[in-house]
Amino acid sequence: MKQSIWGKILILIGAVVGALLVGALLLLIAGANPLVAYRAMLIGPLSSRYGITEALVKATPLLLVGLGIVIAFRSGILNIGGEGQMVIGALAGSACALALPDLPGILLLPMTLLSSFLAGAVWGGIPGWLKARLSVNEILSTIMLNSIALQLVTFMLRGPLIDPQEIAYGTGFPQTAQLPEQSWLPRLIPRTRLHWGFVVALLLAGLVYVFLWRTSLGYRMRAVGAQKEAARYGGIQVENSLVLAMALSGGFAGLAGMVEVLGIHHRLLDGISAGYGFSGIVAALFGQLHPLGTIPAAILFGALTLGADMMQRAVEVPAAIVLTIQGLVVLFVVGSDVLMRRPDFLKRLLGKRMMPIPEETSQEEVPS
Amino acid sequence: MTEFSALLTSILTITLQAGTSLTYATLGEIYTERSGVLNLGLEGMMLLGAVTAFATSYYTDNPWLAVLVAIIVGGLLATVHAFLTVTMRANQVVSGLSITLFGTGMANFLGQRLGPPEYGGNLVGLVAESFRPTPIPFLSGIPVLGALFKQDILTYGLYILIPLAWYYLYKTRNGLNLRAVGEDPQTADAMGINVFQVRYLYTIFGGMLVGLGGAHLSLAYAPGWTENITGGRGWIVIALVIFAMWNPARAILGAILFGGINAVQFRLQAAGTTFPAAVLNMLPYLLTIIVLVIMTWWEALSKRVGAPAALSKAYMREDK
Numbered sequence: 001m002k003q004s005i006w007g008k009i010l011i012l013i014g015a016v017v018g019a020l021l022v023g024a025l026l027l028l029i030a031g032a033n034p035l036v037a038y039r040a041m042l043i044g045p046l047s048s049r050y051g052i053t054e055a056l057v058k059a060t061p062l063l064l065v066g067l068g069i070v071i072a073f074r075s076g077i078l079n080i081g082g083e084g085q086m087v088i089g090a091l092a093g094s095a096c097a098l099a100l101p102d103l104p105g106i107l108l109l110p111m112t113l114l115s116s117f118l119a120g121a122v123w124g125g126i127p128g129w130l131k132a133r134l135s136v137n138e139i140l141s142t143i144m145l146n147s148i149a150l151q152l153v154t155f156m157l158r159g160p161l162i163d164p165q166e167i168a169y170g171t172g173f174p175q176t177a178q179l180p181e182q183s184w185l186p187r188l189i190p191r192t193r194l195h196w197g198f199v200v201a202l203l204l205a206g207l208v209y210v211f212l213w214r215t216s217l218g219y220r221m222r223a224v225g226a227q228k229e230a231a232r233y234g235g236i237q238v239e240n241s242l243v244l245a246m247a248l249s250g251g252f253a254g255l256a257g258m259v260e261v262l263g264i265h266h267r268l269l270d271g272i273s274a275g276y277g278f279s280g281i282v283a284a285l286f287g288q289l290h291p292l293g294t295i296p297a298a299i300l301f302g303a304l305t306l307g308a309d310m311m312q313r314a315v316e317v318p319a320a321i322v323l324t325i326q327g328l329v330v331l332f333v334v335g336s337d338v339l340m341r342r343p344d345f346l347k348r349l350l351g352k353r354m355m356p357i358p359e360e361t362s363q364e365e366v367p368s
Numbered sequence: 369m370t371e372f373s374a375l376l377t378s379i380l381t382i383t384l385q386a387g388t389s390l391t392y393a394t395l396g397e398i399y400t401e402r403s404g405v406l407n408l409g410l411e412g413m414m415l416l417g418a419v420t421a422f423a424t425s426y427y428t429d430n431p432w433l434a435v436l437v438a439i440i441v442g443g444l445l446a447t448v449h450a451f452l453t454v455t456m457r458a459n460q461v462v463s464g465l466s467i468t469l470f471g472t473g474m475a476n477f478l479g480q481r482l483g484p485p486e487y488g489g490n491l492v493g494l495v496a497e498s499f500r501p502t503p504i505p506f507l508s509g510i511p512v513l514g515a516l517f518k519q520d521i522l523t524y525g526l527y528i529l530i531p532l533a534w535y536y537l538y539k540t541r542n543g544l545n546l547r548a549v550g551e552d553p554q555t556a557d558a559m560g561i562n563v564f565q566v567r568y569l570y571t572i573f574g575g576m577l578v579g580l581g582g583a584h585l586s587l588a589y590a591p592g593w594t595e596n597i598t599g600g601r602g603w604i605v606i607a608l609v610i611f612a613m614w615n616p617a618r619a620i621l622g623a624i625l626f627g628g629i630n631a632v633q634f635r636l637q638a639a640g641t642t643f644p645a646a647v648l649n650m651l652p653y654l655l656t657i658i659v660l661v662i663m664t665w666w667e668a669l670s671k672r673v674g675a676p677a678a679l680s681k682a683y684m685r686e687d688k
Contacts, residue, residue, distance in 0.1 A: 026474075030481060078461055135668070136660045137610070139408065139461065143603045144653040151653075155646035278469060285462060320476035327412075327470025331448065334458045334466055 008340050012286065015332035023325040032315035040314035041307035051306065053192040057264065059302030061086070061256040063201040065280025066287065066294040067208045068124075068252030073289050074212060075245030076225035077131060081142030082253040082277025084149030085120040089254020090261050091153050092119030094268040095161065097179040105182030109262070112183055116258030117251040123149060124250015125243055132239035138246070146277070157270060175269035185263040195263035201298075204252070208291040221245055253277060275323070279305070282330050304329075373512050379631045380515040385589050387620070387627025388523045389414070389581040393605040394612060394619040395533050396577025400446070401609060402537065403570040404550040404678040405453055408464025410578050411602025412471020413445045417582025419475045419491065422593045423482040426496035434496075435522070435583045442579020443572045445471060450571040454564055457682035468602065476595050491593040498591035499584075520588045522580075526620070533616035546570055550676030553683040563683050581605075600653070607656045610663050614676065625659070626652055 024034035045051040065082045072079035079085075093116030100108060123145060130136040157174035166173050185195040212218040223231040224241045232238045256276060261268055283301045287293030308322035393410055400407050407413075417438035425434035449467055452458040483491040499520040507517040537543040548556040549566045557563050585597050608622035633648050 026477070030477070080465065130657075130661065134661055134664055136657075136664050140603065140607050140610075140660055141657050143600075144607075144656045147600055147653040148650050151646045151650045155644060159644075278465075281465070282469075318477050318480040320473045320480065323473025324470055324477055325473075327466055327468075327473050330466035331452065331463070331470060334463050335452045335456045337459070338457050 008288070011336050011339050012333065015336040016329055019325065019328035019332040022328050023321075026321060026324060027315070027317065030317045030321060032317050037311045037315045037317070041304070041311035044310035044314075045303040045306045049189075049192065051310075053189055053194040055299065055303040055306045056198050057193050057195070057302070058305050059298040060195075060198045060201050060263070061260050061274075061276040062280050062283045062301055062305075063198075063205060063294060063298035064256035064259060065253050065276050066284035066298055067201075067205055067291055068249035068256075069281050069284035070287075070289050070291050070294060071208060071212065071221070071252070072124075072245050072249035073284065074225045075221040075241060076228055077128065077242050077245050077249075078139050079124060079127075079142055079246060079249045079253075080139050080278075080281070081124060081127060081145050081250065082256075082280050083273045083275070084142070084146035084277070085123045085250040085253035086257035086260075086273040086277050087153045088123040088149045088257070089116035089120035089251075090257030090268055090272050091156060091161075092116055092254070093258035094176055094179060094261055097183045097262075098161070098176060101180040103180075103182075108180065108183045109185070112179075112262065113255060113258055116254045118254070120254015120257070121247040121251035124253065125247035128243040128246025128250075131246070132242040153268075154270065157268065161268070163267070176267050178267050179261070183262060184266055185259065193264055197259035197263040200259065202295065205291045205295050212291065253280070256280070279326065282326065282333075285330070286333060375635075376512050377515045379628070379635065380512065381518060382631035382634055383624055383627035384515065384519055384523055385627070386630035387623030388519075388526060389584040389589060390601060390605055390608060390626055391526055391530070391619050391623040392522075392581035392584060393578045393602070394608045394622060395529065395616055396442075396574035396581070397605055397609045398574075398612060398614050398616055398619060399533070399537075399546070399570045399577070400574030401679055402546050402550045402614060402676055403567045404553060404676055404681065404683070405450065405567050405571045406460045406464065406680040407446065407449050407467075407571065407574065407578075408461060408606065409445060409449055409467025409471060409602075410464075410605050411598055411600065412468035412475070413442050413575055413578045414582035414585070414598045414602045415475035415596070416445060416471045416478075417442045417579030418586035418597050419478050419482070419593055421579075421583035422494075422496055422586040423478065423491060425498065425587060426483075426491070426494055429497045431497050431499055431587050434587060435580060438579040438583035439576045440579070442582065443576040446572045446575020446578070447568075449575070450568045453682065454567045454571070457684065460680045460682075472596075479593050479595060492595070493592070495592065496587075499588040522584050522588055530616060530620060533619075537616055547676070550678055553678050553681075557683075557685065563685075567683070578602075578605075604652060604656055607660055610675075611659050613663075613667070622659075626655070629655060 020038060024038070027034040027037050045055045065086065068082065069079060093112040096115040097108060097112045100111070103111070127138045127141040127145060130141050131138040154174065157176065161176045162172070163175055163177040165177065166175070185197050188194045188196055188198065212222060220231070220236045221241050221244065223234065223236055224238050228238055257272060260272055265272065279301060283297045284294050286301065287295070287297035305322070308325065312319055312322060393414060397407060397410060420441045421434040421438035424437045425431045428434070445467055449463055452463040453460045479491045481489045483489045483494060487494070499522055501518050501520050504517040508514045537546065545556065545561045546566060548559070549561060549563050553563045582598065586593055590597065604626060608619070608626070611622040612618035629652050633651065636648065
């Protein structure tokens, strides 16, 4: 028995409402009025052109990272390294743009994006290779590579890549010089920060869907994710599939980092990943690990992130509460997951003591 | 010679100080994983343990009460994880990650709210009652090894806890049941062991030790509260569990290794090295990856008992 799509959406909404209710308790403890706070959070992003475009700005990196997560999780490997892959991608792309300031935009923009994709792919491919060849736990290696990447970028921003002006003025703020203007992603709507990166991300979502569900390579990767040993028995190169999945996943995260640079900041600075590497996982899971489902999920979480910022300003609570409520949302979504896979679960759980339930022989669906 | 032994003593001292929180958390996670539950929420649990312990000690001047609070907080978060993964059968990886997300946010939030109003609720930069090194007479006078007996009371606690944890796991009936549940829950269930109860029990027990490890950070190792005081220790611990091969007696090894890195880092920085700080800061993480590679390789080579066979698999009674 499977839950219908509307049932699933209802459960997801229920999970969010549950998380917000617990969050309301925290807001009360913080001395804020939860009603005022949530009005700012839920209505704020929808009430103005600024709010809507800004929500999409935040959805862009979420979607790009999320697409990579979909590829990895569907292929049976967990990529927790989005943060590191993002900053490494942004580092490589920025270095590329800074090194070739005289190239016309039509060449420079694709080159920067490509180099960020490749750098992210390498950074994601390393744990993929370690997993495939040496069966090293990929969760741990990606998390360690996150820390290493952050240290590396901090070092580059304070040393070799620092803006010469920062040295000249003696301010020493850790950021690169502004990237050549022809490499910037143009604005989609004038006088907002919404840029073409969002459109690129939407197109890539379609591309990932076609890749995973309409090509034989994508099919093979999903086969490895669904049943590794069966896939191996069927003649699929499981190791290569894992490395490729992680490389693609890292590539998307690297791209997300560079799109942030080219679309918004126009230079590389500290903290560019801003937790997107983790919240992208949330968006992907929320989108049921489907590239097209990730689009509304990323927009929803983009709006929630922006709304949380607005809430924070409206009722003056610490920024960390945003992260806390996000964590609560995931916890509730994770907890409700079983309801989606087995609608009768709750009845069983509650009914256990009241009446005997006939044994069911159906196999649990393999969580993908 | 005396200078060299003084250097060794100081390195050993710092190693143990830095390794204590790691060892507590490693012991906790070993017990959790032995029951078949993988808890990736350690980073968030340690942080939340550290901040609540520090705040408690600040207001009550009682570090013992603070440790107790951290233990309870760790246990509560672990209960959430147990509920989600054992009862609701959620994916253990995702549940653990969201506990870390929640715990990190919550800890930073509390760090800005639990402080006294005159500091705007901020806990950063405050001083609270902490555990100071209490040398044991005579024993602390031994050259080099005396460093073992110049520690704070929580570190001494480890000297008792590690053998106990080993004995309980390998030499008692309950320990056998615990291992059975982690290896083969179906069979354990058939033998009359309550799989769900065992998993809840040791997930929560493990979480308590993790909370205690967090408390050691803010009460003894680096007294005070700073955001992200754990600096990724929660993740390193998960690697240390693999390094210890799920054996409490080996939990100390990883702690010595990583505590040792901290000590060397500390000495090098004190000596004013020209080594870039970024490289030094990367060392623990690089070493974790190297350790992981070596351990997985060695495990495969020697075919030794590695991870509990049912680790991170939800148990479904009706699917027997």
